[in-house]
Amino acid sequence: MRGEVLTYDDSPGTGLISGDDGARYAFSRSDLQQLTPIRAGMKVDFVPVDGAATQVFITAQASAATGYTPGVAGSGASFDWRTLFLNASGRIGRKDYWIGIAALFVAxxxxxxxxxxxxxxxxxxxxxxxxxxxxxxxxxxxTGWLAAVPYGVYAVALVFSAMAFIGGIVSTASYDNDFGVLTGLGGAMGLWGLALLINFAFVIWLGVTEGDRADNAYGPPPQPLANF
Structure with missing residues (x-):
C-alpha cells in the first residue's frame, strides 16, 4: 500500500503514516527499509499488518512546500537553536557541536x-x-549519560579540594598558620587544574571524533542544524 508520512519523532523512533485507504498506520524505526532520514511529507510504500505499517520504503522525498523541518538543512531556517539547546534526543555532527559550544562559551x-x-x-x-x-x-x-562526566569531575574536585584545604591547615596544628593555608590552597588549586584539564580533553574528544556513518540506536545520520 502507498501512503504519506504524517509525523515522525526520532526520539522514540515512532511515527504515523496516512494510507491511501484513508486509515492511519503506526510505524517504528525498525520498520524502515532504507537508511534515508524520514520526515513528514515523504511518500512511502508499506505493508499494513494489524493496523501498523511494516516494511516501509520511501518512494518520494517531502515536497518543498512542507516548509521548515527542525534539524533539516535548507528547510527554511538559518539555524535550529531550539533543537540544539533544548532537546537531548537525536544526533548532531561535529560542526553543530562546535557552534553550540562556542555559543555557550560566549553566553x-x-x-x-x-x-x-x-x-x-x-x-x-x-x-x-x-x-x-x-x-x-x-x-x-x-549513551548521552556520559554528558554528565564534566559535572561529575567538578563535583569530585570540589569535595577533594575542600578536603585538601582543610587537611593542609589541620596538618600544621594551627588554624592561624599561614603555611597551612597556603598548603591547603595549593592542593585545592591543583585539583581544580586537573579537573579543568580533564573537561577540556572531554570537549575536544566530542568535537573531533567522527560519528557513526550509518543508523545507530539513536537514529539515522544527522542532518546539519546550521544551513550555512
Missing part, C-alpha cells in the same frame, strides 16, 4: 559580567550544554 562570558541574574542564568545554561553533548555522544553511538 557564559557575557553572563559573567552580570551580578546575581547572570549567575542564575548561567546555571540554567548547563541544561543546554548537556543537550549539545548528549546529541554528539549519540552520534558516536554512545
Amino acid at each position: 557564559n562570558v557575557v553572563l559573567g559580567w552580570l551580578p546575581l541574574i547572570g549567575f542564575v542564568v548561567s546555571l540554567a545554561s548547563i541544561y543546554g550544554g548537556v543537550c549539545v553533548a548528549s546529541k554528539r555522544l549519540h552520534d558516536m553511538g554512545k
Whole structure:
C-alpha cells in the first residue's frame, strides 16, 4: 500500500503514516527499509499488518512546500537553536557541536559580567550544554549519560579540594598558620587544574571524533542544524 508520512519523532523512533485507504498506520524505526532520514511529507510504500505499517520504503522525498523541518538543512531556517539547546534526543555532527559550544562559551562570558541574574542564568545554561553533548555522544553511538562526566569531575574536585584545604591547615596544628593555608590552597588549586584539564580533553574528544556513518540506536545520520 502507498501512503504519506504524517509525523515522525526520532526520539522514540515512532511515527504515523496516512494510507491511501484513508486509515492511519503506526510505524517504528525498525520498520524502515532504507537508511534515508524520514520526515513528514515523504511518500512511502508499506505493508499494513494489524493496523501498523511494516516494511516501509520511501518512494518520494517531502515536497518543498512542507516548509521548515527542525534539524533539516535548507528547510527554511538559518539555524535550529531550539533543537540544539533544548532537546537531548537525536544526533548532531561535529560542526553543530562546535557552534553550540562556542555559543555557550560566549553566553557564559557575557553572563559573567552580570551580578546575581547572570549567575542564575548561567546555571540554567548547563541544561543546554548537556543537550549539545548528549546529541554528539549519540552520534558516536554512545549513551548521552556520559554528558554528565564534566559535572561529575567538578563535583569530585570540589569535595577533594575542600578536603585538601582543610587537611593542609589541620596538618600544621594551627588554624592561624599561614603555611597551612597556603598548603591547603595549593592542593585545592591543583585539583581544580586537573579537573579543568580533564573537561577540556572531554570537549575536544566530542568535537573531533567522527560519528557513526550509518543508523545507530539513536537514529539515522544527522542532518546539519546550521544551513550555512
